[in-house]
């Protein structure tokens with residue numbers, strides 16, 4: 001919109017009106033709108049506490065049978081997005097609840113997604129015919145257009161965290177969704193080719209893979225925890241590992257980029273800000289984050305967001321804390337517009 005100064009009409013007002021009537025805009029009166037001076041996130045940092053979500057998850061499990069529903073997911077929605085189903089810019093975060101014996105049917109879509117095991121021992125996600133167990137702390141990828149369905153083979157309800165990059169593909173209007181055919185045998189598959197990619201640094205050179213995403217779908221939680229324990233703290237003071245595609249060494253998928261951070265006791269991080277967005281799931285411990293001038297106190301299974309270009313620092317309280325972080329960082333990296341700063 002043109003400037004709406006009250007006061008005397010600007011000398012070029014008549015020209016601006018003529019331009020607008022011809023569907024042409026003058027750059028000189030709207031430069032900062034066409035070329036913003038800096039990023040400006042629409043949302044504030046947000047916290048969803050597990051203790052608030054837990055009773056709703058329990059209700060969903062009993063009140064909503066999975067029979068004719070695609071998924072039983074509770075999706076975080078920040079009010080700043082005007083009723084849209086969005087956690088922070090570009091990212092969806094959710095909890096999926098499965099009752100014992102539940103099967104969430106196969107489907108596939110353009111949107112990349114990840115699952116992260118919270119309390120989900122005995123459940124599995126089948127990705128392109130490979131069984132990926134959903135143990136605590138396990139990361140499972142469902143890359144674009146890979147068939148995936150979920151099964152809870154345990155005797156108790158399960159919960160895991162989901163994140164999707166669907167907002168980017170929706171924004172580009174390139175989203176497709178396909179339901180899968182009913183095939184009871186699909187639920188009894190084993191790991192299949194997942195075994196070919198299970199060991200870091202060792203591959204079958206002839207193994208087939210799709211270059212658009214990691215050939216490995218399952219990243220076990222115990223391996224992540226061992227790596228974190230062996231790592232030295234990074235420049236911000238936290239130990240942060242990245243989940244990577246073992247072929248490229250880059251992010252696991254083109255739109256989602258995942259990390260796990262360990263905050264050591266008494267070691268608050270140096271403040272950082274970046275052009276990308278993050279949804280954080282607290283997997284161990286408790287602590288505090290100062291994000292964009294707001295303080296958030298979190299504990300296990302809480303979800304919080306770090307909107308882009310907001311300063312963020314984190315601190316564990318009363319022991320170490322682990323945070324699983326899903327971001328759209330790789331999108332900015334690939335587009336050449338990634339910017340990160342540390343204080």
Ligand code: 1HN
Pocket residue numbers: 071073075092094096104113148162164
């Ligand atoms: C979805 O497709 C799945 O495929 C899980 O398992 C959670 C949350 C929001 C939108 C789509 C799935 C989802 C979702």
